[in-house]
Amino acid sequence: MAGTWVFVEQRDGNVRKVTYEMISEAKKFGDEVCAVIFGKGIEGLAPQFAKYGADKVYVVEGDVFAQYNTGAFVAQMAAMIEEYKPNAVLFAHTFNGRDFASRLAQKLNAGLATDVIAAEISAGKGVFTRAIYAGKAFAKVEVTTQPILATVRAGVFEVKENPAAGEVIKPAVVATQANVYQNIIEFKPTVSARPELTEADVVVSGGRGCKGPEGIKLVEQLADLLGAAVGGSRAAIDSGWLGHEYQVGQTGKVVNPTLYIACGISGAIQHLAGMSSSKFITAINTDPEAPIFNVADFGVVGDLFKVIPVLCEELKK
Template identity: 45%
Template sequence: MAECKNIMVYVETAEGNPVKVGLEMLSPAKKLADKVTAVVIGGGVADAAKEVAKAGADQVICVDSEDYKEFNLDAYAQVLVELVKEENPEAVFVGGTQDGKDIAPVVAAKCNTGCASDVLDIKAEDGEVIYTCPLYGGTVLEDVKIKTTPQIATLRSGAFQKVEDPTEGEVVAKEVKVADDVIKAKITESVKEIAETINLEEAEVIVSGGRGMGSKENFALVDDLAKLLGGVVGATRPAIEDGWVSKIHQVGQSGKIVAPKLYIACGISGATQHVSGIMNSGYIVAINKDEDAPIFDVANVGIVGDVMKVLPVMIEEIKKIKDAQ
């Protein structure tokens, strides 16, 4: 039974496509609400809105304007606030991306309501919606109730599955203007590094390296394995601080929260901050010479051994299998 009449889901786009967590959020929303209204904001996002409609949203409000081609926190937050006033949803779900983590608390403040962060599970009990959120790097889970409306929540990527057998909803184009005095910060120039094209949150295979890799030269093996598997490279904070790879690759509580189908941890001990960022991965393989390393507590397969001896063998064997296919 639905606990809400209407839930609004803000679906972020990247390079003209809806991000994975945006589509995943439609699933818990549909279980809780009679109507799910998705919102897509940007420039040239009409096709993305159609994808969201096909993914299970009952209605998709598409705010497509050159004014919103570049993400601007003040502008996007105000657009959402205006739509909240029009649609009067009981809850607003936002993906836990870098931009989503910025926009959700701003919308909550403007709507004078509460915000649950990094939600891993949502359930309804006695007519109330309960959000399960991690605390202290994921070592404790807390159930949160928001007494004010609309309830705002950021949902973690990979925590929910996409809607199965969705029925296609309708797309409604809307024009929402934001007053100039609302925009406190303006983008004067945008510089995009090549490294920024790496999308850890959408990756199906991630091979990550930690301090145990020993050096930048050794870390190249992580890149070799990732390329061989068609995946992307991840890293822990120590590997990044030592300059072995750029910060855009950081996985963990202070980096990217990921949920690939396969996660391979190479020379990673398994600090809480890192483990909390990979806990929704489908399958975890860990390689570490310390048999008591915490990473083995969450791994599906643990390999106890010197990563510099194990990785070359893995790479060689995978190459043989691929060549035989």
């Protein structure tokens, strides 16, 4: 068994940055690195993976792969693993990546490390660091079955250019419509000019302290001046001030930006689970005892309705 495979996370030909992060990191393990892409009309994407170090690109085209669906993707990947025998397969720790990797692990009876933030992979052994207890502690887990499977958190590994051959390989397509047991009837993406929450370099989030849509508007203004994504605590989401897709935390999205600005968010453990690995954390909160200040690099004890407008004015200068 040889080679580290990286499953390409893409939708409609838009490749998520975490794919390049995984390819760049995989180079460190000294083994052959292969990108694996499933989709329809995606062959043109193949050359871009070579730039970051893909020695080979497995391209699997077909109608059945037009949208992510568990049955067909698992059947196809399992057949390819059987044929090519990679040492490890990495997936993005996204909703689809989590679904895919866990179902594949079950089918192959293989070990899976999830939400990985550091990895060491050698022949037959993968040692991974992952956050546990909502980010309060870190566990090192060893996967000893083959292939080694892992889902990787976005934003933890650096993207590095490292040109490689990128030889395109077209494996036999074995998945058919018979493997599809749920159809996506309609897909409506949220249209936003802001960066995608899990990939943004800066995230500005609002919590219950925003007190309503007016406070959230201030958060959005600050985000737009910084070219940032908007996020929210569950309290803000449950109050209906932001859609569910904005929730950061244990039951929402995990973000890992360079800068996370928490506005009117107390810092409950379930919220920290989604943002505590941000490189720099800033908090605006009226309560100096708020737990968010325990993880903040920089904090403003103050009323967000006063602090954010001043910040916005400064940023406009």
